[in-house]
Amino acid sequence: MLTVNQTKNALLDGASIEEEPYTSPQDSDEFFESLDKPAKEPTKLEPRNTFIRAGVLTTVRGSAYMEYGNTKVLAIVAPPKELLRASARRMNMGVLNCYVNFAAFASGDLDSVTERERHLSGMLTKAMEPVVCRTEFLNFQLDIRVLILDDDGCLLSTAINCCGVALVECGISTYDLVTASTACIYRDHVFLNPSAKIEELARKHRRGSNAVQEHGLIITASMDTFEQIALCKQYGYLSIVTYIKLLDYTLAVNKSLRQLVRGVLTKRVKEQHELDLREKAESALEDQRLEEIIEKLKKQGPEEFIQSNIREDPYVKRQ
Amino acid sequence: MAGKYELLSEQGLRLDGRRPHELRRIKCKLGVFEQPDGSAYMEQGNTKVLAAVYGPHQAKSKHTESIINCQYSQATFSTAERKYRPRGDRKSLEFKMYLQQALSAAIKSELYPRSQIDIYVEVLQADGANYAVALNAATLALIDAGICLNEFIVACTASLSKSNIPLTDISHFEEVSGGPKLTVAALPTAEKIAFLEMSERFHIDHLETVIETAMAGCREIRDILEAAVKEHLLHMGSASDFAKVC
Amino acid sequence: MAYVALSEAEKTYILHGVEDDFRCDGRSRRDYRPMDLETGLVSNASGSARLRLANTDILVGVKTEIDVPNPLTPEFGKLEFFVDCSANATPEFEGRGGSDLAQELILSLQNAYESPLAFDYRTLCLIPGQQCWKLYIDILILECGGNLHDAVSLAAKAALFNTKLPRVTATMLDAGITDLIISDNPYDCTRISIETVPLLVTVCKVGDYCLVDPSAEEEVCSTVSVVVSVSMRDGQAFLSGTHLTGGGAMHRDTMRNCLELGLAIGEHLDRLLTKMLNLEQERVGPKRPQTIGFLK
Numbered sequence: 001m002l003t004v005n006q007t008k009n010a011l012l013d014g015a016s017i018e019e020e021p022y023t024s025p026q027d028s029d030e031f032f033e034s035l036d037k038p039a040k041e042p043t044k045l046e047p048r049n050t051f052i053r054a055g056v057l058t059t060v061r062g063s064a065y066m067e068y069g070n071t072k073v074l075a076i077v078a079p080p081k082e083l084l085r086a087s088a089r090r091m092n093m094g095v096l097n098c099y100v101n102f103a104a105f106a107s108g109d110l111d112s113v114t115e116r117e118r119h120l121s122g123m124l125t126k127a128m129e130p131v132v133c134r135t136e137f138l139n140f141q142l143d144i145r146v147l148i149l150d151d152d153g154c155l156l157s158t159a160i161n162c163c164g165v166a167l168v169e170c171g172i173s174t175y176d177l178v179t180a181s182t183a184c185i186y187r188d189h190v191f192l193n194p195s196a197k198i199e200e201l202a203r204k205h206r207r208g209s210n211a212v213q214e215h216g217l218i219i220t221a222s223m224d225t226f227e228q229i230a231l232c233k234q235y236g237y238l239s240i241v242t243y244i245k246l247l248d249y250t251l252a253v254n255k256s257l258r259q260l261v262r263g264v265l266t267k268r269v270k271e272q273h274e275l276d277l278r279e280k281a282e283s284a285l286e287d288q289r290l291e292e293i294i295e296k297l298k299k300q301g302p303e304e305f306i307q308s309n310i311r312e313d314p315y316v317k318r319q
Numbered sequence: 320m321a322g323k324y325e326l327l328s329e330q331g332l333r334l335d336g337r338r339p340h341e342l343r344r345i346k347c348k349l350g351v352f353e354q355p356d357g358s359a360y361m362e363q364g365n366t367k368v369l370a371a372v373y374g375p376h377q378a379k380s381k382h383t384e385s386i387i388n389c390q391y392s393q394a395t396f397s398t399a400e401r402k403y404r405p406r407g408d409r410k411s412l413e414f415k416m417y418l419q420q421a422l423s424a425a426i427k428s429e430l431y432p433r434s435q436i437d438i439y440v441e442v443l444q445a446d447g448a449n450y451a452v453a454l455n456a457a458t459l460a461l462i463d464a465g466i467c468l469n470e471f472i473v474a475c476t477a478s479l480s481k482s483n484i485p486l487t488d489i490s491h492f493e494e495v496s497g498g499p500k501l502t503v504a505a506l507p508t509a510e511k512i513a514f515l516e517m518s519e520r521f522h523i524d525h526l527e528t529v530i531e532t533a534m535a536g537c538r539e540i541r542d543i544l545e546a547a548v549k550e551h552l553l554h555m556g557s558a559s560d561f562a563k564v565c
Numbered sequence: 566m567a568y569v570a571l572s573e574a575e576k577t578y579i580l581h582g583v584e585d586d587f588r589c590d591g592r593s594r595r596d597y598r599p600m601d602l603e604t605g606l607v608s609n610a611s612g613s614a615r616l617r618l619a620n621t622d623i624l625v626g627v628k629t630e631i632d633v634p635n636p637l638t639p640e641f642g643k644l645e646f647f648v649d650c651s652a653n654a655t656p657e658f659e660g661r662g663g664s665d666l667a668q669e670l671i672l673s674l675q676n677a678y679e680s681p682l683a684f685d686y687r688t689l690c691l692i693p694g695q696q697c698w699k700l701y702i703d704i705l706i707l708e709c710g711g712n713l714h715d716a717v718s719l720a721a722k723a724a725l726f727n728t729k730l731p732r733v734t735a736t737m738l739d740a741g742i743t744d745l746i747i748s749d750n751p752y753d754c755t756r757i758s759i760e761t762v763p764l765l766v767t768v769c770k771v772g773d774y775c776l777v778d779p780s781a782e783e784e785v786c787s788t789v790s791v792v793v794s795v796s797m798r799d800g801q802a803f804l805s806g807t808h809l810t811g812g813g814a815m816h817r818d819t820m821r822n823c824l825e826l827g828l829a830i831g832e833h834l835d836r837l838l839t840k841m842l843n844l845e846q847e848r849v850g851p852k853r854p855q856t857i858g859f860l861k
Contacts, residue, residue: 122669126808126809126812130812130814215680216804227817229814229815229816230814231808231809233807233808233809235680237683239804251817354620355653369651369707388659394624394626394703394705396607396613396627396703398609401628401703406660441651444608446609
């Protein structure tokens with residue numbers, strides 16, 4: 001019953017497990033040298049290998065699981081509930097709360113986990129606010145929870161994609177389907193959907209060389225029906241020309257991701273429909289069986305009917 | 320540090336050159352902000368405090384009597400050593416309680432049933448007698464907000480030098496140099512003490528003189544505050560013919 | 566955010582004003598409100614600045630500390646931002662009420678200052694790999710009148726300009742241990758170069774138009790705004806961190822226009838601020854005018 005689009009476990013494919021992050025400033029240079037650099041301008045504006053499945057959990061109404069390359073994310077949306085804090089109330093809007101948490105086994109710098117969680121939660125809230133029709137649940141709050149199982153770059157964009165699917169699964173009205181992607185530039189090389197290490201490199205640009213080199217990272221979430229940008233977060237140091245260039249790349253990736261997500265959601269609806277049909281057929285069958293029994297009962301009379309239905313209990317010892 | 324420095328030199332001057340009974344320079348101004356109902360800025364030596372008053376407004380809880388709500392916070396850069404939290408530590412909670420206690424003695428709370436008055440104090444620079452300056456600033460802010468008071472409530476600190484001479488309005492350096500510190504919040508005209516706090520010890524015989532010194536300081540500060548209020552009112556009313564009334 | 570309640574009629578009034586390029590206070594869409602700037606007010610801090618942008622009042626103090634640099638960046642010093650929303654601004658900020666807003670401002674500033682091209686962290690280095698300065702930039706919001714991002718970044722830049730780091734000399738002791746000697750002379754100090762230090766410009770979308778320096782009322786009317794961080798380098802404006810805020814979405818072309826507007830305004834603002842700060846610096850001693858906001 002899995003809605004498999006394209007599953008490839010990179011780890012089983014023979015790729016190595018993410019090593020330790022850099023320990024010295026030289027490492028970052030070496031790492032960059034060791035990379036097989038893409039062409040200066042990317043040719044394929046495609047997302048990574050993606051696996052999306054809606055409705056993975058049975059206890060909540062809206063849930064979705066997504067793998068984006070090695071990044072694995074689980075999103076949960078519960079139906080709106082009444083506002084907990086009256087002070088958070090806004091005049092004509094519902095309140096949206098997003099909570100991002102790393103799984104207990106998530107690796108990386110443990111000290112900064114809470115800070116990163118808080119940062120990601122804030123960003124995710126900002127990204128989802130324009131997507132959800134907040135006017136429809138006035139005086140209510142909608143909680144979106146995200147669990148990060150594995151982080152290999154594009155964390156926020158994957159979380160946004162996953163939340164988009166979970167929202168639809170939960171039946172929350174949204175203005176449009178939201179998709180997000182990440183792009184970064186380092187030493188004039190553009191990386192789409194960068195891995196965690198490249199992201200780090202592009203953001204921090206630790207080697208403080210004197211030459212002005214643009215470096216940076218852009219995360220864009222967009223709703224393509226009306227070509228609206230819901231979130232556009234930039235880190236690093238970019239000129240406006242580069243900025244727009246990266247923005248356009250991410251928008252293109254978002255478009256192709258959108259096709260994918262739509263495919264998954266349509267399939268999910270069809271599947272649900274089939275399930276419903278099957279259930280209906282089964283209950284019809286059950287009804288038929290019951291009718292037959294009643295028929296039999298009417299024909300045979302109660303005494304005979306009971307006698308005919310008594311079977312020997314295999315567990316009772318015979319005298 | 321205790322006892323390392325003598326608070327009073329042989330010439331009878333204090334560490335910053337003041338005479339024992341002298342206050343530090345006081346500057347104050349009412350109505351520094353527009354959003355709050357009342358606000359004031361007060362500077363006593365190097366201690367600088369901002370106070371804002373919101374209210375009276377409808378109380379959130381259902382008490383029939385009026386609620387006086389205070390908050391004391393200190394900017395992270397206010398002290399020589401950086402503070403990690405502007406509020407919420409024990410000292411600020413303690414000061415908040417003391418402020419509440421002293422101010423409820425001055426505010427005519429019977430005039431404000433079922434309402435709440437918020438008083439927020441922000442210490443921008445701390446150089447001794449923080450509580451006293453905060454209270455004085457709060458008084459000015461309350462007056463600016465037009466809230467009825469029984470009379471000015473003012474606070475002043477006092478200490479005692481080794482040679483048993485009482486000192487008025489002590490600075491941070493004198494505080495940490497190990498003399499006793501007595502804080503008095505008083506209603507000077509009625510000669511009532513609303514709040515009194517003391518740290519360190521001295522002989523009970525000196526208590527009366529030290530309190531009297533602090534009270535004298537209070538009276539002096541009251542006069543300064545009153546002058547400031549009058550000037551503020553003149554300034555406010557100068558558009559109309561208000562000045563003639565005073 | 567301090568919340569201003571507006572009726573539909575008031576909103577429409579503001580909206581129409583923006584459409585006609587004539588805002589409620591008479592400004593055009595590209596104008597800033599008047600600003601007052603003072604530096605060096607807080608004697609307990611190494612550097613300080615107070616900025617009043619119409620009703621927005623910000624006080625910034627910079628405090629220094631000696632710290633060990635991050636092993637990944639042995640040549641870099643450290644910066645830490647802290648924002649405190651004083652309850653003086655609005656009773657909503659009482660207790661922990663202002664922490665969400667404070668957090669947002671801290672993140673925007675951190676993001677803007679993150680790139681070493683935007684802020685030269687090497688000037689804060691004492692002994693590479695061993696000792697560096699850590700600057701605490703403590704921002705206190707005393708009154709909220711809209712456009713906090715811009716005001717906070719302007720005040721932070723001014724405070725950094727005003728910051729004086731005492732000169733430090735290192736002596737080698739036995740066994741390769743270095744000892745730092747910090748100069749006692751208050752005039753023997755180094756300054757921080759603020760040339761490339763970024764400014765934040767909020768471009769606010771009200772109705773179909775973009776404007777800068779929104780007042781609190783205009784912020785309520787706006788659907789979305791872009792916070793653009795502008796850093797000047799060799800006479801060219803760079804973006805050192807942008808994000809969308811306000812709970813709305815915008816078209817790519819609008820986004821582009823906003824960025825361009827933000828960059829142009831940022832460039833202008835940066836030039837003015839530098840000019841102001843240099844003027845302010847020259848006014849010492851008796852030439853110093855009576856300070857404007859609260860007494861000094």
